[in-house]
Amino acid sequence: MNVGSARAAAAAWVREYAGKEAGFIGAYMSGSTIGLPDVTPMSPTSDLDVVVVTAMDEAPPKLGKLVYRGALLEITYLPWNLYGSAEEVLASYHLAGSFRADTILADPTGQLGVLQAEVSRRFADRTWASRRCENARKRVEDGLRAIDPSAPRYDQVMSWVFPTGVTAHVLLTAALRNPTVRLRYLAAREVLEAYGFLDFYPELLRLLGCERLSAQRVEHHLDELARTFDAAAARARSTFFFSSDIAAAARPITIDGSRELIRAGNHREAVFWIVVSFCRCHKILAVDAPELHLALTPAFDSLISDLGIDSAGALLRRAEEGLRLLPRLSELSEAILDANPEIRRR
Numbered sequence: 001m002n003v004g005s006a007r008a009a010a011a012a013w014v015r016e017y018a019g020k021e022a023g024f025i026g027a028y029m030s031g032s033t034i035g036l037p038d039v040t041p042m043s044p045t046s047d048l049d050v051v052v053v054t055a056m057d058e059a060p061p062k063l064g065k066l067v068y069r070g071a072l073l074e075i076t077y078l079p080w081n082l083y084g085s086a087e088e089v090l091a092s093y094h095l096a097g098s099f100r101a102d103t104i105l106a107d108p109t110g111q112l113g114v115l116q117a118e119v120s121r122r123f124a125d126r127t128w129a130s131r132r133c134e135n136a137r138k139r140v141e142d143g144l145r146a147i148d149p150s151a152p153r154y155d156q157v158m159s160w161v162f163p164t165g166v167t168a169h170v171l172l173t174a175a176l177r178n179p180t181v182r183l184r185y186l187a188a189r190e191v192l193e194a195y196g197f198l199d200f201y202p203e204l205l206r207l208l209g210c211e212r213l214s215a216q217r218v219e220h221h222l223d224e225l226a227r228t229f230d231a232a233a234a235r236a237r238s239t240f241f242f243s244s245d246i247a248a249a250a251r252p253i254t255i256d257g258s259r260e261l262i263r264a265g266n267h268r269e270a271v272f273w274i275v276v277s278f279c280r281c282h283k284i285l286a287v288d289a290p291e292l293h294l295a296l297t298p299a300f301d302s303l304i305s306d307l308g309i310d311s312a313g314a315l316l317r318r319a320e321e322g323l324r325l326l327p328r329l330s331e332l333s334e335a336i337l338d339a340n341p342e343i344r345r346r
Contacts, residue, residue: 001041001042001070001071002038002039002040002041002042003033003036003037003038003039003040003041003042003048004037004038004039005042005070005071006033006042006048006071006072006073007029007033007038007048007105008069009048009068009069009070009071009073010029010048010050010068010071010073010105011105011106012068012069013050013068013069013073013075014027014050014052014105014106015106018052018075018106019106019108021054023054023055023056024052024053024054024055024106024108025053025054025055025080025108025109025111025112026052026053026104026105026106026107026108026109026111026112027050027051027052027053027104027105027106028050028051028053028098028099028103028104028105028112028116029048029049029050029051029098029103029105030049030050030051030076030097030098030103031047031048031049031074031098031178031180031181032046032178032180032183033046033048033049034097034098034100034101034103034178035101035178042071044252044256045252045253045256045257045260046072046253046257047065047072047073047074047253048071048072048073048074049073049074049076050073050074050075050076050105051076051077051078051098052075052076052077052078053077053078053079053080053083053112054077054078054079054080055079055080056079057079057081058079059077059078059079060077061077061239061241062075062076062077062241062242062244063075063076063077063244064242064243064244064245064247065244065245065247065249065250066244066249067249072249072253074244080111082095083095083115086115086118086119086122089115089119090119090122090123090128090131090132091128091131091132091135092132092135093132093133093135093136093139093169093173093179094179096119096123096128096132097178097179099115099116099119099120099123100119100120100123100176101120102116102120103116104116123176124176124342124343124344125343125344126337126343126344126345129173129174129176129337129340129343130334130337132173133170133173133174133330133333133334133337134330135173136166136169136170136173136179137170137326137329137330137333139163139166139169140163140164140166140167140170140322140326140329141163141323141326142163143159143160143162143163143166144160144163144164144319144320144322144323145319145323146159147159147160147315147316147319149312149313149315149316152283152286153282153300153301153304154278154279154280154282154283154286154300155279155283156312156315157275157278157279157304157309157315158276158279158280158283160309160315160318160319161208161272161275161276161279162276163322164207164208164318164319164322165184165185165208165272167188167204167207167322167325167329168184168185168187168188168204169184169188170329170330170333171188171191171192171329171332171333171336172184172187172188172191173333174191174332174333174334174336174337174340175191175194175195175336175340176340176342176343177191181273182253182257182272182273183261183269184272185204185205185208185268185269185271185272186261186266186269188201188204189201189269191336192332195335195336195339195340197332197335197336200328200332203325203328205268206321207318207321207322207325208268208271208272208275208307209271209306209307209308209309209318210268210271210306210307211268213267213268213271213306214267215262215265215267217306218262218267218268218270218271218274219259219262219267221271221274221299221302221303221306222255222258222259222262222270222274224299224300224302224303225254225255225258225274225277225278225281225299225303226255227296227299228278228281228282228285228296228299228300229246229251229254229255229277229281230251231281231285231289231292231296232246232280232281232282232284232285232288232289232292233246233247233248233251235284235285235288235289235292236284236288237288238284238287238288240280240283240284242280243284245277245280246277246280246281246284254273254277257273258270258273258274271307274303275303275304275307278299278300278303279300281296282296282297282300
């Protein structure tokens with residue numbers, strides 16, 4: 001299947017299902033596929049992200065991953081109140097990129113089209129690009145300050161690893177690149193190399209704790225994750241917002257996609273999603289299969305120990321290191337904005 005076929009499947013799913021729901025305003029694509037030509041082969045380790053916009057003040061829960069007409073789709077619902085103005089979208093690093101190009105799948109009211117045209121026109125303005133960088137930087141700061149040391153270990157690690165990973169998004173935002181989820185470190189490394197700041201990349205890896213991990217060790221942790229993933233996917237009964245990421249349909253992305261990175265020499269870039277997926281698996285198992293949660297915890301602990309955060313105190317100290325890096329990260333993002341030929345200075 002190519003990207004064009006996946007987009008056609010996404011549009012058909014919207015017509016068949018989301019378009020018939022009360023409060024439906026429209027739908028558009030987001031994520032790493034939006035800039036790809038239709039003829040590009042759809043990677044088996046990728047999905048196509050679809051955002052359904054609803055008039056309801058509170059959107060329905062994330063539907064997550066599903067297979068429709070042979071395409072792996074990821075369906076997210078968001079309320080229209082997030083899109084109150086073009087300025088609000090332009091300032092949001094995780095919303096604006098989807099409106100840089102026309103990714104609209106359905107727009108019965110015409111509201112998404114009006115918004116997209118305005119955001120696209122101003123997307124590369126220096127003022128808005130800088131505000132999006134600040135939006136991402138603030139997400140790092142707020143997240144690292146909000147870690148609860150009394151929470152279960154998997155929740156502590158999750159609340160640390162996501163804002164830590166947003167450091168990569170700050171740089172991608174400055175480069176006007178898609179803030180990809182699973183491949184954020186690989187993309188950030190490419191940006192830093194392109195702009196002559198590759199010497200900063202080890203700092204990002206040090207924050208994550210994987211700078212010195214070998215490919216063999218990372219693949220060992222992936223093997224343990226695969227065992228934990230399969231157990232969690234088989235026993236999952238409770239619903240979490242990420243439930244579809246720990247399911248058979250998502251295995252090629254999480255396990256095969258991570259192994260693909262490792263085998264390509266990008267083992268450190270695979271660590272972020274391995275950590276995230278381990279946390280999610282254990283959150284499921286702690287509720288739906290406590291005995292397996294306990295039995296499989298040593299493998300999770302081994303990974304966290306290798307990252308140098310084998311206690312709540314160590315994790316909080318690592319979060320402080322992340323906070324101390326923010327001024328330098330902001331300086332770099334400004335330097336990238338200054339050098340970026342796509343930025344309009346007006």
